Amino acid sequence: MSVFTPGQRWISDGEAELGLGTILNCDQRSVTVLFAASQETRTYSVRQAPLTRVAFGSGDRIAAAEGWHLIVDDIEEVDGLLVYRGETDTGEPAELPEARIADGMQFNQARDRLLTGQIDRNDWFDLRFRTLHHHHRTEQNPALGLAGPKIDLIPHQLYIADEVSRRHAPRVLLADEVGLGKTIEAGLVLHRLLLSGRAERALILVPDNLTHQWLVELLRRFALEVTLLDEQQSQAHGEANPFESGQLILASQQWLFANPHRQAQATACDWDLLIVDEAHHLDWTPSASGPGYACVERLAGRIPGLLLVTATPEQMGLESHFARLRLLDPDRYHDLSRFRLEEAGYVQVAAAIDALDRLPDDNEATDIVAAEIDDADSQALLATLSDPESADTQRDKARRQLREHLLDRHGTGRVMFRNSRRHVGGFPERHLHATRLELPSAYRRLLHTFLHGDDALDELLVDTGLDYPDVLLYLEATYRALGDDPRHAEPWWQIDPRVTWLLELLTGAGRDKLLVITHDRDTAVDLAEALRVLGGVFAPVFHEGMSLVERDRAAAAFADEEYGSQLMVCSEIGSEGRNFQFCRHLVMFDLPQHPDQLEQRIGRLDRIGQHHAIEIHVPVFAASPMEQLLRWYRQGMDAFSAPHGVGSSLYDAFGDALADAFLDAESLDEIIVETRALFETRLAERDAGRNRLLELNACRPDRAEAVIAAIRELDDDPALKRYLDQALDIFGVDSQDLDEGLMHLRAGPHMLDGLPGLAKGEEGFTATSSRQRALVRDDVQHLSWEHPLVREMMGRILDGAMGNTALALLNHPSIPAGRLMVELVFRTYCPAPRRLHVNRFLPPTAIRVLLDESGANLSSRVSFTGLAKNLRKVKKAVARDLIKSRHDQLRELLTQGEGEAERELPTIIEVAQQRMRAELDDELTRLKALARHNPAVRDDEVQALQDERAALDAAIDGTRLRLDAVRVIVTVDDSTKR
Incomplete structure (x- = not known):
C-alpha cells in the first residue's frame, strides 16, 4: 500500500490524459487527488488506488508552474515531499519543490511514461516499430502519392x-x-x-x-x-x-x-x-x-x-x-504576334527530332539537327551520334539525351501537355452506321417553304424564334415551334420515322445499351415520352434543366448492369464531362454543327477503358440539310473515323459557307473539296510542328515505366496485409474476409474513434488490396499504404504515445532469471516545413538498440522479430512494480542507449544529404540550362528550387535523435510464469 502525503504529485494509471495530479488529502480509507490541468477531482481507495508517484531523476527536465524548466542534478525528500535541485535552461542554479511542478506537464515521451509506470501492451510496441519501418520505406518510394488512387496504370x-x-x-x-x-x-x-x-x-x-x-x-x-x-x-x-x-x-x-x-x-x-x-x-x-x-x-x-x-x-x-x-x-505569354512567330518555328524543331533516327548515316540529318542546337552539351552529343566509330550503346544514349534536350528546350511543352489517341494508341475502332429515311410530308413542306426565298425564311425564323441554320437542321424543333398551325397539331414524334427506327434498333441490340444524344433539350424530353408511348420503353432523360441529383440518378439508372435502363436520352449537355464507356452504341438522333461537339459526343463512349468497337448510328432524312452536314463530316474530314484535332479550324474556315449551302448541293460539293484539301494540309502541319513536339513531350516512356514499376512494387507489397491484420485488430476494427480477395471493414465495439470511413453503428465499407478488383466495382475501395484509413492509423501511432512503452517477460534457457534488458527505439527528428517534403530524402528513421543490464549492446546479435516472438505479456500492475524497483538501473541504460544511437546518426545524415544533392543538383542544372533556351521556365521556378535545396540541406543537417519507444524485458524461468 502506497503512502500518500498532501502535495505529492501522482498520475492516474487508467486516465493519463488527466495530467499531473496533486494529493489534496488522505485518510485511512481514501485519497483525494486534484488534476488541475483538466479541472477534475478523483477519490480512490487507499488500498487499490490506480496511481503512480511521479519521481524524476538526475538529468530529467521538469517544467515549473511559472514557465521555466529545471535540469535535475539532485533530489531531496523533506516531510514526504520531493525537492529537485539543478540548473535552469540558462545555466542558473535553482530549486523546484514538487508542488510547484506545472500541472499541465504531459508524459507522452517514452522515457517519462516508462519511469512513471505508464506501460502499454506488447503488441502496441510491436506495431509501433513496424509502423516506423513501413513509413520509412514507403515515404522514399518514388511513386508516393500516385500509388493509392483507384486508377488504371496508364x-x-x-x-x-x-x-x-x-x-x-x-x-x-x-x-x-x-x-x-x-x-x-x-x-x-x-x-x-x-x-x-x-x-x-x-x-x-x-x-x-x-x-x-x-x-x-x-x-x-x-x-x-x-x-x-x-x-x-x-x-x-x-x-x-x-x-x-x-x-x-x-x-x-x-x-x-x-x-x-x-x-x-x-x-x-x-x-x-x-x-x-x-x-x-x-x-x-x-x-x-x-x-x-x-x-x-x-x-x-x-x-x-x-x-x-x-x-x-x-x-x-x-x-x-x-x-x-x-x-x-x-x-x-504577353505578345500574341510574337507567339504566332514562335509557333511557326516549331516545324524545324520537330524535323530535327525526327532526323535523330537517321543518324549517323545521313549528312543532311546532321545539318538539320545542328541548326537547332547551340550549346556545348548538345553539340557534344551530336558529335557522338554522328561519329560512325561510336559504339551502338553510346549512340543510343546520345540520341536519347539529345531528343530530351530538344524537347525540353523548345515549344510550350513545359506548360502544356497534350496526348492524342494516335500517340497513345490502344483505342477501339469506330463504325459509322448511317441510315437514310424518307422525309415525312410535314417536314417536306417546311423545307419547301425555305426554298421559296429569303422572305419566307425570315418569316419562319420570326415565327419559330429559332436561329439559322438550326431551323433547317432540327426539323422537329421547327415543327414543334409552329404548334399553333393546325397542320402541326400532332406531336412531332408521331410523324417522325426516326422514332420507329430507334425502337427497331433497340430491339435488335439485344442486351447492349444505347446512348442517344439530341441537340435540343425539348427533343430529348419528347423522345423519351415517345419511346414510352409507342414502344413501352422507359428511358431516363439527361438534360441541362435537371438538378445535379436528378442527372446523377438518370446516369446511375443507365449505368446499372443488372437492373439499369437499356437506353438513355441526353441533350447536347450529355456530350460534355460524363463518361459512358460501359456502353458501345451511340445514337446521334441528329448531328451538331461544330466538329468539336461531334467529337465530344463520340468521346463519351470512346475512352480509355472501352473494350469494344464504337457503333455510331446516325439517321438522316434523304436530301435534307442534315444529310448534307453528314456528307461534309464524312467526306470533308473523316470526322467519324478518329479524332483529328483540326475540326475547329475547318469550321472557322467553312462554317458560314456550309450553312449557306445546306439547300444547294452544287455549292456543298465545292465546299467539301476545299474542306478536304485544308484538312490534309492541317494534318501535315500538325504532324510536322508544335503538335508533334507536344505529343513527344507529353509522355516519356522510360519515365512512365519507372513510375509504374514503383507503383507495382507498392501494390504487390506482401507486408501490407500483415500490417493491416495487426493494425485493424489493435484499433478495434472488425474485418471479415469475403470472396475474391475482398474484405469488409466495420467499427468493432471497442474501436478507437475517428477512423476514416468507419463509425460505430454504421455499415463500414468493402475494400481490397487488388487494384484490378477495386477498378471493377465502384463500391469497393482500394486499400494501399496511401489509403486514408491506413495513413490515419500510422499517423496516430507515429504522432502519439501509443505503444511507446512496454514490459515483457523472456524465458530463455541460457539466461538466468531476473536479468534485465532494454530495447530502445530511437527516431530521427528533422523539423522542416511540410512543403519541403523532407521525407523523400530522410523520413523518420528508426535506430534500434538492445542492451543487457551490464550495458552490452546486443542489437546486431538479436533481431527485433526473433526477440518479439519469444516474449510473453505481463499484467500491468506487475509491470509497474518491476519498473519502480529498477528505476536507477533503467535511467543508466536509457542514457547509455542514447549514446549508442548517436554514433549511427552521422551516417544517416550523410546518406540523406547525398541523396538530396544528387537529385536536386541534377534537376537544378537541367532547369538552369533550360532557362537559357526555353523562356517557359520561370525565374521563380529556378529560384524556388535553389531555395528548396538550401532549406533541405539545413534541415537534414539539423537532424536529431529522440527516444521513440522503449521496452523493458525481464528474464524468467518456468517457475515464475505469470
Whole structure:
C-alpha cells in the first residue's frame, strides 16, 4: 500500500490524459487527488488506488508552474515531499519543490511514461516499430502519392502527374484529347501535392453540370473529401467567408463567375492550387475579357499553382489558346504576334527530332539537327551520334539525351501537355452506321417553304424564334415551334420515322445499351415520352434543366448492369464531362454543327477503358440539310473515323459557307473539296510542328515505366496485409474476409474513434488490396499504404504515445532469471516545413538498440522479430512494480542507449544529404540550362528550387535523435510464469 502525503504529485494509471495530479488529502480509507490541468477531482481507495508517484531523476527536465524548466542534478525528500535541485535552461542554479511542478506537464515521451509506470501492451510496441519501418520505406518510394488512387496504370497519365507534381507551384495546361483522362491527371497531381505537403488548400472550379461528377470522382478514385460550395451553402455561413469552410473547395464556374461578392471572398483566401476544368470556355480577346476569364485571371494572379483542363485548347483558334497560356505565365505569354512567330518555328524543331533516327548515316540529318542546337552539351552529343566509330550503346544514349534536350528546350511543352489517341494508341475502332429515311410530308413542306426565298425564311425564323441554320437542321424543333398551325397539331414524334427506327434498333441490340444524344433539350424530353408511348420503353432523360441529383440518378439508372435502363436520352449537355464507356452504341438522333461537339459526343463512349468497337448510328432524312452536314463530316474530314484535332479550324474556315449551302448541293460539293484539301494540309502541319513536339513531350516512356514499376512494387507489397491484420485488430476494427480477395471493414465495439470511413453503428465499407478488383466495382475501395484509413492509423501511432512503452517477460534457457534488458527505439527528428517534403530524402528513421543490464549492446546479435516472438505479456500492475524497483538501473541504460544511437546518426545524415544533392543538383542544372533556351521556365521556378535545396540541406543537417519507444524485458524461468 502506497503512502500518500498532501502535495505529492501522482498520475492516474487508467486516465493519463488527466495530467499531473496533486494529493489534496488522505485518510485511512481514501485519497483525494486534484488534476488541475483538466479541472477534475478523483477519490480512490487507499488500498487499490490506480496511481503512480511521479519521481524524476538526475538529468530529467521538469517544467515549473511559472514557465521555466529545471535540469535535475539532485533530489531531496523533506516531510514526504520531493525537492529537485539543478540548473535552469540558462545555466542558473535553482530549486523546484514538487508542488510547484506545472500541472499541465504531459508524459507522452517514452522515457517519462516508462519511469512513471505508464506501460502499454506488447503488441502496441510491436506495431509501433513496424509502423516506423513501413513509413520509412514507403515515404522514399518514388511513386508516393500516385500509388493509392483507384486508377488504371496508364503511362501517359502517370508521366504527366509525376512530372507536374514534382515542380514548385506547377502551372500547366492539361489538354489531352477527349477520353484520355485529364480529370484523372488533375486528381493525381492534387493527391500527390496534398500527400507530400506541397499543397494544403485547393480551389476547384468546374462547369455546373460537372460539379457532382468531380465530387464523386475525387472521393471514389482519390479518397479526397471536398466541400461542394454553392450559394445556399455560402449563406449558411453568415458573415464568415464560406471559402474558409474546407481545405478543398469545389464550386460551379457559373455560380462564381456571376457573383462578384463571392469572387472577392475566394480571392481573399490563401490557396496553394487552382484547378479550372473546361478552360476553353473562358472568353478572352486582346481588347476584352469575359467575366469568367477575368475571375480566373485574378485568382491565378494570387494562387501559386494552376491547372487548366481542356480537351480543345484551340477550339476558338490560336488566339484562344494564347489566352490560356497567358493565364499560366503572363510574363512569358504577353505578345500574341510574337507567339504566332514562335509557333511557326516549331516545324524545324520537330524535323530535327525526327532526323535523330537517321543518324549517323545521313549528312543532311546532321545539318538539320545542328541548326537547332547551340550549346556545348548538345553539340557534344551530336558529335557522338554522328561519329560512325561510336559504339551502338553510346549512340543510343546520345540520341536519347539529345531528343530530351530538344524537347525540353523548345515549344510550350513545359506548360502544356497534350496526348492524342494516335500517340497513345490502344483505342477501339469506330463504325459509322448511317441510315437514310424518307422525309415525312410535314417536314417536306417546311423545307419547301425555305426554298421559296429569303422572305419566307425570315418569316419562319420570326415565327419559330429559332436561329439559322438550326431551323433547317432540327426539323422537329421547327415543327414543334409552329404548334399553333393546325397542320402541326400532332406531336412531332408521331410523324417522325426516326422514332420507329430507334425502337427497331433497340430491339435488335439485344442486351447492349444505347446512348442517344439530341441537340435540343425539348427533343430529348419528347423522345423519351415517345419511346414510352409507342414502344413501352422507359428511358431516363439527361438534360441541362435537371438538378445535379436528378442527372446523377438518370446516369446511375443507365449505368446499372443488372437492373439499369437499356437506353438513355441526353441533350447536347450529355456530350460534355460524363463518361459512358460501359456502353458501345451511340445514337446521334441528329448531328451538331461544330466538329468539336461531334467529337465530344463520340468521346463519351470512346475512352480509355472501352473494350469494344464504337457503333455510331446516325439517321438522316434523304436530301435534307442534315444529310448534307453528314456528307461534309464524312467526306470533308473523316470526322467519324478518329479524332483529328483540326475540326475547329475547318469550321472557322467553312462554317458560314456550309450553312449557306445546306439547300444547294452544287455549292456543298465545292465546299467539301476545299474542306478536304485544308484538312490534309492541317494534318501535315500538325504532324510536322508544335503538335508533334507536344505529343513527344507529353509522355516519356522510360519515365512512365519507372513510375509504374514503383507503383507495382507498392501494390504487390506482401507486408501490407500483415500490417493491416495487426493494425485493424489493435484499433478495434472488425474485418471479415469475403470472396475474391475482398474484405469488409466495420467499427468493432471497442474501436478507437475517428477512423476514416468507419463509425460505430454504421455499415463500414468493402475494400481490397487488388487494384484490378477495386477498378471493377465502384463500391469497393482500394486499400494501399496511401489509403486514408491506413495513413490515419500510422499517423496516430507515429504522432502519439501509443505503444511507446512496454514490459515483457523472456524465458530463455541460457539466461538466468531476473536479468534485465532494454530495447530502445530511437527516431530521427528533422523539423522542416511540410512543403519541403523532407521525407523523400530522410523520413523518420528508426535506430534500434538492445542492451543487457551490464550495458552490452546486443542489437546486431538479436533481431527485433526473433526477440518479439519469444516474449510473453505481463499484467500491468506487475509491470509497474518491476519498473519502480529498477528505476536507477533503467535511467543508466536509457542514457547509455542514447549514446549508442548517436554514433549511427552521422551516417544517416550523410546518406540523406547525398541523396538530396544528387537529385536536386541534377534537376537544378537541367532547369538552369533550360532557362537559357526555353523562356517557359520561370525565374521563380529556378529560384524556388535553389531555395528548396538550401532549406533541405539545413534541415537534414539539423537532424536529431529522440527516444521513440522503449521496452523493458525481464528474464524468467518456468517457475515464475505469470
